[in-house]
Amino acid sequence: MFSSGGKERQIESYHVPVMLEKVMHYLSPESGQVFVDATVGGGGHLRMLLDAVAPKGMVIGLDKDRDAIKETASKLGNNGLRLFRRDFGEVEQVLGRLGIEGVNGILADLGISSHQVDTPRRGFSFNLDGPLDMRMDRESEGPTAADLVANLPAHDLARIFREFGEEPGAVRAARAIVKARRVKPILTTKDLALLLASVLHRPGGTRHPATRCFQALRIAVNHELESLQTFLDSLPRVLLPGGTAVVISYHSLEDRMVKTAFNRLEGKCTCPPGLPECVCGARRIGNILTKKVVRPDPEEVTRNRRSRSARLRAFKRAVRDRRN
Numbered sequence: 001m002f003s004s005g006g007k008e009r010q011i012e013s014y015h016v017p018v019m020l021e022k023v024m025h026y027l028s029p030e031s032g033q034v035f036v037d038a039t040v041g042g043g044g045h046l047r048m049l050l051d052a053v054a055p056k057g058m059v060i061g062l063d064k065d066r067d068a069i070k071e072t073a074s075k076l077g078n079n080g081l082r083l084f085r086r087d088f089g090e091v092e093q094v095l096g097r098l099g100i101e102g103v104n105g106i107l108a109d110l111g112i113s114s115h116q117v118d119t120p121r122r123g124f125s126f127n128l129d130g131p132l133d134m135r136m137d138r139e140s141e142g143p144t145a146a147d148l149v150a151n152l153p154a155h156d157l158a159r160i161f162r163e164f165g166e167e168p169g170a171v172r173a174a175r176a177i178v179k180a181r182r183v184k185p186i187l188t189t190k191d192l193a194l195l196l197a198s199v200l201h202r203p204g205g206t207r208h209p210a211t212r213c214f215q216a217l218r219i220a221v222n223h224e225l226e227s228l229q230t231f232l233d234s235l236p237r238v239l240l241p242g243g244t245a246v247v248i249s250y251h252s253l254e255d256r257m258v259k260t261a262f263n264r265l266e267g268k269c270t271c272p273p274g275l276p277e278c279v280c281g282a283r284r285i286g287n288i289l290t291k292k293v294v295r296p297d298p299e300e301v302t303r304n305r306r307s308r309s310a311r312l313r314a315f316k317r318a319v320r321d322r323r324n
């Protein structure tokens with residue numbers, strides 16, 4: 001369904017939406033309803049939502065990246081669609097500004113789009129040479145990956161590589177960066193990729209040795225875990241009774257955060273053992289729809305290799321439930 005027609009081809013070339021049918025199955029949008037797509041990207045998921053809620057419904061789309069908003073606005077127009085260049089951690093504020101009390105469903109398809117990875121000047125890819133930027137929101141004043149690599153002490157770099165990248169050679173990589181930057185600034189993706197490859201190369205490894213460190217820097221530059229936590233915390237206030245949240249993550253840390261948040265919304269305490277009372281805020285307001293994490297089918301992975309690490313979880317707010 002996505003390979004015919006001019007508009008569909010444009011959407012595919014920007015980013016191929018992952019687990020499209022499964023997303024639609026869990027969100028089950030109906031005509032007249034209101035949805036949020038918290039990560040517009042190339043608008044693939046959003047387009048399906050928009051078609052399903054037409055003609056009277058609405059989709060509110062958010063993305064930090066101006067390219068994604070411009071691309072999707074030019075492809076899908078503004079019929080039933082409101083687009084905002086905002087962090088999804090601000091979804092409550094965006095809805096408040098629109099006077100919308102809650103939505104029937106919300107999708108967050110985390111990470112970065114193919115367009116972002118494949119555009120060298122964005123600096124996300126270790127395979128394409130470009131400035132070491134990695135900001136999703138280039139209007140932000142925040143530091144780029146080059147700034148972190150130039151200024152952070154070795155122990156902070158090592159912590160980022162270990163915590164966000166689960167890189168076993170985190171200390172080695174951090175020390176190599178600190179040593180190299182004394183001689184010459186590390187300004188490009190190629191500079192960093194070559195340096196990391198020289199210290200992290202594992203014989204027989206199937207991935208580029210810089211994969212985990214690049215991912216970790218991206219997460220740090222964009223404060224991805226903080227935004228995700230704020231977004232997950234806002235779900236009880238954003239979802240209408242009967243509304244569904246679907247989150248697709250590509251990283252085990254993110255998936256763990258989603259799993260924990262959904263468990264709490266199902267009333268399961270996630271406090272560490274031994275605490276005298278529950279402090280995690282668990283309160284049952286609905287049910288997890290995905291008892292086991294949902295992965296793409298092998299055919300999808302063959303068609304779209306970038307879907308291979310995707311993990312989908314869905315939560316449905318109970319129909320009869322007093323909202324906060």
Ligand SMILES: C[S@@+](CC[C@H](N)C(=O)[O-])C[C@H]1O[C@@H](n2cnc3c(N)ncnc32)[C@H](O)[C@@H]1O
Nearest residue numbers: 017039041042043044045063064087088109227
């Ligand atoms: C995997 S892509 C989404 C693809 C989209 N579902 C599609 O069908 O084309 C992830 C998108 O989320 C955006 N993004 C990541 N973190 C964000 C955040 N905290 N707030 C808003 N957008 C974010 C990225 O800029 C990127 O465009």
